[in-house]
Amino acid sequence: MLQKLFKFKGGIKPAHHKAESRGTPIAAAPLPGHLVIPLSQSAGEAAQPVVAVGDKVLKGQFIGKAEGWLSSAVHASTSGTVIAVEPRLMPHPSGLATLSVVILPDGEDRWMPLQAPDYKNMSLKSVLQYLQDAGVVGMGGAGFPSHVKMQDSAALGDLVINGAECEPYITCDDRLMRERAGEIIAGSGIIRDLLQVKRVLIGIEDNKPEAIAAMQAAVEAAGETTFSVVAVPTLYPAGGIRQLIRVLTGKEVPVDQRSTDLGIQCFNVGTALSVWRALNLGEPVVSRVVTLTGNVEQPGNWEALIGTPMNELLALARPRADTDGVIMGGPMMGIPMPACDVPVTKGSNCLIARSPTLFPPPPPEMPCIRCGACARACPQELQPFELYWWSRARQFDKAREYHLSSCIECGCCAYVCPANIPLVQYFRFSKSEIRAAAREQKMADSARARFEFKQFRAEREKAEKAEKLARAAAAQAAKLAAERDAAPEGESGAVGDAADAKQAVIAAAVERARVQRAETDSRDA
Amino acid sequence: MEILTAIVVMALGALTLGAALGYAAIRFKVEGDLITGKIEAILPQTQCGQCGFAGCKPYAEAIARDEAEINLCPPGGDEGARKLADLLGREFKPVSGGGDGEAAKPKLTAIIREAECIGCTLCIQACPVDAIVGAARQMHTVIDALCTGCELCVKPCPVECIDMAPVPETLATWKYAYPVIPIKSVERASDVSHNVAAMNDAESSHQKVA
Numbered sequence: 001m002l003q004k005l006f007k008f009k010g011g012i013k014p015a016h017h018k019a020e021s022r023g024t025p026i027a028a029a030p031l032p033g034h035l036v037i038p039l040s041q042s043a044g045e046a047a048q049p050v051v052a053v054g055d056k057v058l059k060g061q062f063i064g065k066a067e068g069w070l071s072s073a074v075h076a077s078t079s080g081t082v083i084a085v086e087p088r089l090m091p092h093p094s095g096l097a098t099l100s101v102v103i104l105p106d107g108e109d110r111w112m113p114l115q116a117p118d119y120k121n122m123s124l125k126s127v128l129q130y131l132q133d134a135g136v137v138g139m140g141g142a143g144f145p146s147h148v149k150m151q152d153s154a155a156l157g158d159l160v161i162n163g164a165e166c167e168p169y170i171t172c173d174d175r176l177m178r179e180r181a182g183e184i185i186a187g188s189g190i191i192r193d194l195l196q197v198k199r200v201l202i203g204i205e206d207n208k209p210e211a212i213a214a215m216q217a218a219v220e221a222a223g224e225t226t227f228s229v230v231a232v233p234t235l236y237p238a239g240g241i242r243q244l245i246r247v248l249t250g251k252e253v254p255v256d257q258r259s260t261d262l263g264i265q266c267f268n269v270g271t272a273l274s275v276w277r278a279l280n281l282g283e284p285v286v287s288r289v290v291t292l293t294g295n296v297e298q299p300g301n302w303e304a305l306i307g308t309p310m311n312e313l314l315a316l317a318r319p320r321a322d323t324d325g326v327i328m329g330g331p332m333m334g335i336p337m338p339a340c341d342v343p344v345t346k347g348s349n350c351l352i353a354r355s356p357t358l359f360p361p362p363p364p365e366m367p368c369i370r371c372g373a374c375a376r377a378c379p380q381e382l383q384p385f386e387l388y389w390w391s392r393a394r395q396f397d398k399a400r401e402y403h404l405s406s407c408i409e410c411g412c413c414a415y416v417c418p419a420n421i422p423l424v425q426y427f428r429f430s431k432s433e434i435r436a437a438a439r440e441q442k443m444a445d446s447a448r449a450r451f452e453f454k455q456f457r458a459e460r461e462k463a464e465k466a467e468k469l470a471r472a473a474a475a476q477a478a479k480l481a482a483e484r485d486a487a488p489e490g491e492s493g494a495v496g497d498a499a500d501a502k503q504a505v506i507a508a509a510v511e512r513a514r515v516q517r518a519e520t521d522s523r524d525a
Numbered sequence: 526m527e528i529l530t531a532i533v534v535m536a537l538g539a540l541t542l543g544a545a546l547g548y549a550a551i552r553f554k555v556e557g558d559l560i561t562g563k564i565e566a567i568l569p570q571t572q573c574g575q576c577g578f579a580g581c582k583p584y585a586e587a588i589a590r591d592e593a594e595i596n597l598c599p600p601g602g603d604e605g606a607r608k609l610a611d612l613l614g615r616e617f618k619p620v621s622g623g624g625d626g627e628a629a630k631p632k633l634t635a636i637i638r639e640a641e642c643i644g645c646t647l648c649i650q651a652c653p654v655d656a657i658v659g660a661a662r663q664m665h666t667v668i669d670a671l672c673t674g675c676e677l678c679v680k681p682c683p684v685e686c687i688d689m690a691p692v693p694e695t696l697a698t699w700k701y702a703y704p705v706i707p708i709k710s711v712e713r714a715s716d717v718s719h720n721v722a723a724m725n726d727a728e729s730s731h732q733k734v735a
């Protein structure tokens with residue numbers, strides 16, 4: 001089918017480096033010695049562990065319960081014994097540890113009894129709940145829970161299935177589309193029915209002709225008429241959500257809106273496959289396809305269990321002797337791992353073995369010459385040199401004014417910068433400072449509210465006490481007056497007597513206070 | 526004649542503009558405590574009283590009345606003082622008494638050694654932001670998400686079972702570092718380290734020189 005395509009501004013054409021790993025079929029990685037499954041694998045809160053040390057678990061068994069709607073469940077990736085539930089280093093640039101479940105495999109890799117849900121007769125709400133419990137999150141890298149993306153399905157027109165895979169080196173989606181196109185199409189069909197969209201656009205970069213052909217064949221085989229497989233021009237970052245939407249539909253998502261505001265929702269091909277597995281087979285997400293490439297003898301794609309230590313997995317590709325680290329993700333947006341043995345998570349699409357020759361240390365940063373190359377390359381149409389200037393000077397308000405939050409950290413600007421400025425590092429720094437400031441402001445505001453409430457309570461208590469005292473005094477006065485009234489005296493004096501009584505009470509109170517003061521003074525002295 | 530016309534025109538112009546300004550001054554009058562609110566938004570709301578006032582709001586009011594210096598808040602650090610200086614157009618002064626005064630103090634949180642607590646409720650009364658829960662003769666505990674680290678609860682505790690500990694870094698609070706500029710230099714070692722410090726914190730060192 002011929003379809004009019006559109007262009008996004010900017011973009012770069014780095015060397016693909018895909019040929020190395022795309023040639024061989026996906027192979028199942030052998031069971032590792034142990035599995036470290038982090039409980040924090042989605043954008044939301046970490047899951048709560050529901051197993052304890054010593055528990056026997058089966059493959060696919062629930063080990064972490066989702067904590068809140070933005071969180072997602074975690075499952076045992078193989079059968080075995082839980083040997084620890086403790087904080088372990090996670091694949092994150094921070095090098096922080098997060099609560100993880102460590103499993104010693106028993107070698108049987110035995111599934112728990114699986115039962116596919118009858119999703120066609122379930123309400124949308126319960127299907128979404130099921131997906132949350134199956135731990136389905138975005139497999140493209142960000143790990144945003146899929147059930148959350150499906151919840152506001154009102155007024156959606158298009159479903160975009162992202163098979164662009166624009167980053168160099170990564171080929172896991174390519175292989176997935178070539179080998180499991182039928183499942184991906186079926187999964188996309190399920191998502192389409194759940195969201196009730198009219199059109200499904202599958203965007204694949206045109207450097208993957210086999211994947212395009214396989215997906216087209218699968219669409220025809222399934223007899224789907226709402227699907228179109230579209231070859232999009234190879235231009236990094238065509239796989240960015242906003243960029244892909246722009247290319248496929250010509251629509252530009254405004255700065256302060258999401259694609260759903262334009263009636264478009266987007267899922268990765270791997271996510272579509274996970275949805276299909278969860279709803280058709282009842283299988284939770286316990287593995288993913290990982291590209292192993294870079295400084296290795298035998299690059300390729302492997303289906304690895306979630307929690308496999310990266311060094312054990314990378315060993316399958318036989319890294320060369322001078323390998324000095326691992327990058328998770330592509331060379332543009334990937335992050336260096338804090339250690340080699342951090343586990344594979346649902347977002348680990350690619351592991352690149354690093355070596356000094358493959359990724360030489362960056363040349364020294366030089367002053368910005370304001371050439372504007374970065375602005376021409378930016379696919380978000382930002383002005384990176386302005387953002388850089390303000391980030392460097394820690395003028396975060398200014399950086400915000402220049403729409404720092406729209407930066408997708410694609411790295412195009414840093415790629416073209418002739419002054420070798422690590423622009424994205426500055427933007428990440430600035431973004432995290434802004435986030436921290438916002439969090440602190442929120443905490444300060446709530447602290448102020450509580451402080452003011454406490455003061456208000458103190459005031460109120462004081463007022464109540466004063467009122468009580470006043471009431472008691474009044475009662476006393478009334479009693480005195482009544483006594484005096486009862487005494488045989490002229491009735492004419494009643495009003496004057498009452499006033500007198502009041503005077504007397506006040507005088508007595510003043511006297512008492514004076515005595516008290518004198519007492520405390522003498523005590524203090 | 527022409528001069529007269531000119532004078533009349535100018536006078537008329539001045540009158541109309543004056544009237545417009547006068548009207549605007551009444552019509553768009555700003556609330557008196559607007560500036561107090563802005564100052565308070567900068568103060569960290571730790572409510573610790575280290576500034577010598579009974580909380581952040583009284584301090585904000587004193588600054589607004591021009592009765593207090595802007596560098597009295599240690600939790601806000603130099604950064605807070607700088608923000609206040611920017612807001613008020615006053616001269617920046619580093620925060621006194623806060624050690625080297627470089628950055629804000631690392632955030633602390635109170636922790637009650639619960640086994641030792643005798644349930645006297647004194648800490649609850651001292652806590653300015655309602656971050657401690659407990660009841661008479663019951664164990665007390667600090668809700669760490671609400672604790673501002675003001676340390677006001679530490680002194681009143683008769684059994685000294687409240688500690689202040691730095692808030693551990695979590696994924697939610699972790700921040701990317703300022704990109705380091707690798708420097709290759711053949712100078713003497715002391716000069717090199719000086720240069721690195723100067724480049725990493727160019728802003729604050731300028732301020733110190735000034």
Ligand code: SF4
Nearest residue numbers: 368369371372374417
């Ligand atoms: S490409 Fe680099 S040198 Fe050119 S304007 Fe952008 S930041 Fe400056």
Ligand code: SF4
Nearest residue numbers: 378407408410411413
């Ligand atoms: S990293 Fe950000 S600023 Fe740089 S090109 Fe990408 S979107 Fe633009």
Ligand code: SF4
Nearest residue numbers: 571573574576581598
């Ligand atoms: S010193 Fe404490 S009470 Fe005073 S303004 Fe700063 S945080 Fe608030």
Ligand code: SF4
Nearest residue numbers: 642643645646648682
């Ligand atoms: S002041 Fe100390 S002993 Fe008293 S309730 Fe608080 S923690 Fe417990």
